Amino acid sequence: VAETGTPDRFEVTTCAYCGVGCTFRAEMRGEELVRMVPWKEGKANRGHSCVKGRFAWGYANHRERILSPMIRASIDDPWREVGWDEAIAHTASEFRRIQAEHGKRAIGGITSSRCTNEETFLVQKLVRAGFGNNNVDTCARVCHSPTGYGLKTAFGTSAGTQDFDSVMAADTIILIGANPTDGHPVFASRLKQRLRQGAKLIVIDPRRIDIVRSPHVEAAHHLPLRPGTNVAVLTAVAHVIVTEGLVDEDFVRDRCDRAEFDDWAAFVADPRHSPEATESLTTVPAESVRAAARLYAKGGNGAIYYGLGVTEHSQGSTTVLAIANLAMATGNLGRAGVGVNPLRGQNNVQGSCDMGSFPHELSGYRHVSDDAARAMFRALWGADIDHEPGLRIPNMLGAAIDGEFKALYIQGEDILQSDPDTRHVAAGLAAMECVVVQDLFLNETANYAHVFLPGSTFLEKNGTFTNAERRIQRVRKVMRPLNGLEDWEITQKLAQAIGYAMAYDHPSQIMDEIAAVTPTFAGVSYDRLDALGSIQWPCNDAAPEGTPVMHLDGFVRGKGKFVRTEYVATEERAGPRFPLLLTTGRILSQYNVGAQTRRTENSRWHDEDRLEIHPHDAEQRGILDGDWVKVASRAGDTTLRALVTDRVAPGVVYTTFHHPATQANVVTTDNSDWATNCPEYKVTAVQVGRSNGP
Ligand code: SF4
Numbered sequence: 001v002a003e004t005g006t007p008d009r010f011e012v013t014t015c016a017y018c019g020v021g022c023t024f025r026a027e028m029r030g031e032e033l034v035r036m037v038p039w040k041e042g043k044a045n046r047g048h049s050c051v052k053g054r055f056a057w058g059y060a061n062h063r064e065r066i067l068s069p070m071i072r073a074s075i076d077d078p079w080r081e082v083g084w085d086e087a088i089a090h091t092a093s094e095f096r097r098i099q100a101e102h103g104k105r106a107i108g109g110i111t112s113s114r115c116t117n118e119e120t121f122l123v124q125k126l127v128r129a130g131f132g133n134n135n136v137d138t139c140a141r142v143c144h145s146p147t148g149y150g151l152k153t154a155f156g157t158s159a160g161t162q163d164f165d166s167v168m169a170a171d172t173i174i175l176i177g178a179n180p181t182d183g184h185p186v187f188a189s190r191l192k193q194r195l196r197q198g199a200k201l202i203v204i205d206p207r208r209i210d211i212v213r214s215p216h217v218e219a220a221h222h223l224p225l226r227p228g229t230n231v232a233v234l235t236a237v238a239h240v241i242v243t244e245g246l247v248d249e250d251f252v253r254d255r256c257d258r259a260e261f262d263d264w265a266a267f268v269a270d271p272r273h274s275p276e277a278t279e280s281l282t283t284v285p286a287e288s289v290r291a292a293a294r295l296y297a298k299g300g301n302g303a304i305y306y307g308l309g310v311t312e313h314s315q316g317s318t319t320v321l322a323i324a325n326l327a328m329a330t331g332n333l334g335r336a337g338v339g340v341n342p343l344r345g346q347n348n349v350q351g352s353c354d355m356g357s358f359p360h361e362l363s364g365y366r367h368v369s370d371d372a373a374r375a376m377f378r379a380l381w382g383a384d385i386d387h388e389p390g391l392r393i394p395n396m397l398g399a400a401i402d403g404e405f406k407a408l409y410i411q412g413e414d415i416l417q418s419d420p421d422t423r424h425v426a427a428g429l430a431a432m433e434c435v436v437v438q439d440l441f442l443n444e445t446a447n448y449a450h451v452f453l454p455g456s457t458f459l460e461k462n463g464t465f466t467n468a469e470r471r472i473q474r475v476r477k478v479m480r481p482l483n484g485l486e487d488w489e490i491t492q493k494l495a496q497a498i499g500y501a502m503a504y505d506h507p508s509q510i511m512d513e514i515a516a517v518t519p520t521f522a523g524v525s526y527d528r529l530d531a532l533g534s535i536q537w538p539c540n541d542a543a544p545e546g547t548p549v550m551h552l553d554g555f556v557r558g559k560g561k562f563v564r565t566e567y568v569a570t571e572e573r574a575g576p577r578f579p580l581l582l583t584t585g586r587i588l589s590q591y592n593v594g595a596q597t598r599r600t601e602n603s604r605w606h607d608e609d610r611l612e613i614h615p616h617d618a619e620q621r622g623i624l625d626g627d628w629v630k631v632a633s634r635a636g637d638t639t640l641r642a643l644v645t646d647r648v649a650p651g652v653v654y655t656t657f658h659h660p661a662t663q664a665n666v667v668t669t670d671n672s673d674w675a676t677n678c679p680e681y682k683v684t685a686v687q688v689g690r691s692n693g694p
Helices: 051-055 084-100 117-130 145-153 162-167 183-196 230-243 248-257 258-269 273-282 286-298 316-327 349-354 371-381 393-401 423-428 489-497 507-517 526-532 615-620
Strands: 009-015 023-029 032-038 107-109 136-138 170-176 200-204 221-223 304-306 337-342 408-412 434-439 451-454 463-466 471-475 581-586 611-614 627-631 636-644 652-656 684-690
Touching: 009 393, 009 471, 009 684, 084 107, 084 408, 084 451, 084 489, 117 136, 117 349, 117 371, 117 408, 117 463, 117 489, 117 507, 136 349, 136 408, 145 337, 162 183, 162 304, 170 183, 170 286, 170 684, 200 286, 221 286, 230 258, 230 273, 230 286, 248 258, 248 316, 248 489, 258 316, 273 286, 286 627, 304 316, 316 337, 349 463, 371 507, 393 423, 408 489, 451 489, 463 507, 611 615, 615 636
Parallel strands: 107 136, 107 408, 170 200, 170 304, 200 221, 304 337, 408 434, 434 451, 581 652, 611 636
Antiparallel strands: 009 023, 023 032, 463 471, 581 684, 611 652, 627 636, 627 684
16 A cells, blocks of 8 residues: 555545554545545544554565464464365364363453454353353553442443543643553644643643653643552542532532542542641652642633543553542532543544443443343344353463363464463463454464454545444445455454354444344444444433533443542562662654554654663663663563663663564563453563663
8 A cells, every 4th residue: 555646536534553543544545445534524633644554564465464264283283274164164163162061161262452443342242142152352451440349339330521622621631640642642733722822731641751841741740650559649638628628519519429528538548548647658749749739720711631641550440540530539520621530542442342341241341141131132133141250360370270271262363472471371372272353464463373364454445443432333345355355344254153143244244133132232233333433422312423522411330339449569569689660651653562663654754662771770871872681570570672761760761562582471460450350551560671682
């Protein structure tokens, strides 16, 4: 694919990278994509785009793309190309054999946040109705599963409260654990526009990220906390709000559970939670915490935006609850310009969660123990739904190591590179009898696969994505699938081959089924999406365009729920053996494990992961900028080049994880969030020393 020539037609489709969900005119000449032009009518981007969505689509016909199915008896054998019929029949035969020998719960599936809602829905349907268990999970496990838990607990809905436009009505913005300049660039532009108009910014982040001080924008406060102390900082902010009389009493009285508020208020008011008492722990000056708390509580409309720096901790869910507490205590919910807003990483991570990809939840976040919901699915799907939650990804891998889990169908995920504690992931995959990888390229996980099913790109399929503001948008097929099948067709063939009937002719029929069984998607159809451009769930026939701002008059759960958020130190503490704390993130030109962007011109801007290290720590170790360094944790070690910079504080190092040569997740550990098992990517105790290279 190259940006050349004169187009003769176009389709409007949605970017397959981040959760902003920009829409583009995909301009075509025949079967050739000529260019992607940001779509002015796109409600998420309004004609804007970033370097990924605008230019990074050359991977679609990259020479390394796999277009034929492949099988092999063992992972030591060479791959053998086969036709689709043989690949599907072989996979189904293996799944049936394994279930006959080891029981129906010995197999499972992983959905992809890069795939469409329709494809995700079919994978979880295959697992629940075809395999007969709930062993389905999603990559949201390793990113925003604490958001799902925390926001559902506090408000009753596992989603952000606002649309992106809402930021233009915000007066004070807290940005915590998110770097939108790199991760959500088009939203970052809108945020900076609002800041230039006079809104105030509070950044809570261990690094001095770009937006702390960039042209015409300067944060009012930067709280450079020690990695792993989010809960302590947020509870200190709450302490100031409660003890200085900054609570919105009317909001709390009218909208929240009073007894729970009183309990929480007494908890945070304890002197041990004051900014002064926690200063040595968090490394944030107490006066900065006090100033930030006063500004958020009394600085007009207060909006909180957060990212993976909140969720990917052992206290990720607690941190989301702490954010929800702050928003309720200050009355910053239920209107434009305020709210609790997770910046979702992947293009369809919201959608993959909505579609029932978690092992404990059916589509629309109904628990599998809900008898009425299961009865509805049984009537429609003609199959009993297991009432017990299935296994999460780390538990599937652990059960495989224990000999109890034997086969895994992975659609569009590279868990060996993206999931923490690579050695554990490899051991789990190696212990399975049948690993099926469905992807564009032979990714790292495919090294452990017995079947490779070539996937299709977003340019080759019809469907929908749901962005971070709950906006459902069409993905339109602009070229035929080079591999011969769209991803949903592969899943359907697999279901048919194991003996479970699926008979969709088009993804629009899958969406009709989603809308019929998922209350928050009521009334969504391709016709309606074509007419309206997009729909923000929750929606129904009475509100066909959906709901830009949620919880206007009351919370979905009724009264808002305050929860005590006791700080618990992570096991990853700097000590004599591992004296530095490693945190990880991403960069503008690359996307996640880089499977797509590394195969585009974007690699010219970022062709390797670097380790950011403070000049003081570098000098102590004799490390100069550009030197090779070895980073070692209790989980493993890797080698990469140093980038000496004061963007990170002394004692903190930072890297990206886009390149398999680095394998940053060899170093990250198996620590995870107490409620959801979301890995603690953001804190790993490490030692760093000079190296001669990899
Ligand atoms: Fe928009 Fe995100 Fe795609 Fe960039 S990567 S064009 S910000 S959706």
